[in-house]
Amino acid sequence: MTAHSTTVLVVGATGSIGRLVVEEAIRYGYATRALVRDPAKARSLPPEADVVVGDVTRPETPSRAVDGVSAVVFTLGSDGAGKVGAESVDYGGVRNVLNALTSRTARIALMTSIGVTNRTGTYNRTTEAHDWKRRSERLVRASGLPYTIVRPGWFDYNGPDEHRLVLLQGDKRQAGDASDGVIARRQIAEVLVHSLGSDQALRKTFELVATTGPAPANLDALFAPLEKDADGALDGVYDAGNMPLDEEPQRVRDDLDAVVARGPS
Numbered sequence: 643m644t645a646h647s648t649t650v651l652v653v654g655a656t657g658s659i660g661r662l663v664v665e666e667a668i669r670y671g672y673a674t675r676a677l678v679r680d681p682a683k684a685r686s687l688p689p690e691a692d693v694v695v696g697d698v699t700r701p702e703t704p705s706r707a708v709d710g711v712s713a714v715v716f717t718l719g720s721d722g723a724g725k726v727g728a729e730s731v732d733y734g735g736v737r738n739v740l741n742a743l744t745s746r747t748a749r750i751a752l753m754t755s756i757g758v759t760n761r762t763g764t765y766n767r768t769t770e771a772h773d774w775k776r777r778s779e780r781l782v783r784a785s786g787l788p789y790t791i792v793r794p795g796w797f798d799y800n801g802p803d804e805h806r807l808v809l810l811q812g813d814k815r816q817a818g819d820a821s822d823g824v825i826a827r828r829q830i831a832e833v834l835v836h837s838l839g840s841d842q843a844l845r846k847t848f849e850l851v852a853t854t855g856p857a858p859a860n861l862d863a864l865f866a867p868l869e870k871d872a873d874g875a876l877d878g879v880y881d882a883g884n885m886p887l888d889e890e891p892q893r894v895r896d897d898l899d900a901v902v903a904r905g906p907s
């Protein structure tokens with residue numbers, strides 16, 4: 643993807659990560675569209691951003707937002723809205739935007755979370771946020787679209803000297819606190835935006851944390867050794883097989899069928 647011919651849609655553009663994604667995408671030279679719910683919040687976005695006002699849970703918003711885009715970065719969050727928010731925003735927002743693409747191709751970068759495959763911890767039992775974010779990952783994999791899925795550690799819990807990026811697979815760190823890994827928000831945004839143009843990041847799912855040391859000069863060199871997700875697999879490579887499809891809610895299985903049928907041209 644060349645920057646000048648690419649319009650990137652940022653879904654979650656007024657969030658703590660999304661607004662940095664908007665800045666990074668502009669810095670990379672992408673035409674950048676910001677989906678925002680509240681026009682007042684858009685005022686603090688860079689003037690180069692093309693602002694589209696809407697709510698991903700409303701049917702008319704996604705189709706307006708995806709018009710002419712060739713890449714989408716998802717940084718949605720429904721924190722505080724419990725199970726309903728997790729399903730309707732973190733999952734439903736991704737589903738609605740993917741479906742709005744109809745048969746078009748777009749490069750996808752999806753942010754979820756470290757620990758997303760942990761189903762039994764208190765956080766997931768209370769909010770189902772992990773389960774719904776993981777289901778959004780599954781939709782992206784099933785869509786047939788080119789993608790990268792980034793599962794960051796704890797935002798901005800890093801010390802001032804912790805910028806050496808470490809990319810992990812299999813989601814084995816599940817303490818549910820910052821001991822799982824820390825990462826600067828700015829670096830999450832950079833990784834998401836960089837992945838859009840990276841062959842080395844294609845069809846890869848990884849946890850993203852930082853440790854002591856300088857920021858890497860070459861993100862592609864970090865992406866390159868990672869394993870791709872297996873062809874046709876719903877989960878990330880090395881993920882625990884603890885979400886059997888035949889135990890999933892019927893509506894989730896229907897959504898998967900619909901996203902497969904959507905099929906990129």
Ligand SMILES: NC(=O)c1ccc[n+]([C@@H]2O[C@H](COP(=O)([O-])OP(=O)(O)OC[C@H]3O[C@@H](n4cnc5c(N)ncnc54)[C@H](OP(=O)(O)O)[C@@H]3O)[C@@H](O)[C@H]2O)c1
Nearest residue numbers: 654655656657658659679697698718719720755795796797
């Ligand atoms: N904090 C951590 O350490 C950590 C670590 C890993 C993963 N995460 C996860 O990362 C996610 C995002 O984090 P964040 O800090 O960027 O969240 P945030 O600041 O709350 O941003 C969420 C974004 O989603 C947008 N949004 C919510 N509902 C929407 C809807 N119906 N239609 C359109 N946009 C909608 C929000 O819009 P408004 O501005 O209008 O509300 C906002 O732009 C969270 O789900 C969190 O669980 C967090």
